[in-house]
């Protein structure tokens with residue numbers, strides 16, 4: 001299993017699951033029922049996972065298509081991956097919740 005996306009809430013996670021499933025990607029969600037904890041625990045953001053046999057680059061393109069449809073181009077800049085540990089950080093996080101590293105400047 002590979003974590004591919006950190007959703008802002010469980011509704012978005014579920015919609016991404018439906019979007020990917022309709023395109024032939026096997027998707028698993030975690031933490032969907034703990035979203036009320038996300039204010040105090042960023043690890044409780046619902047995450048979207050794919051199987052090891054899925055191609056993450058292909059799935060990321062699909063998710064970016066979904067986000068562009070949902071929120072417009074700006075959505076793609078809101079979430080960032082940590083350059084040090086590779087963890088996915090939600091919009092608005094100034095430091096990686098996992099290792100405390102600031103995002104790389106673009």
Ligand SMILES: [Zn+2]
Pocket residue numbers: 082083084085086087096097098099100101
């Ligand atoms: Zn990190």
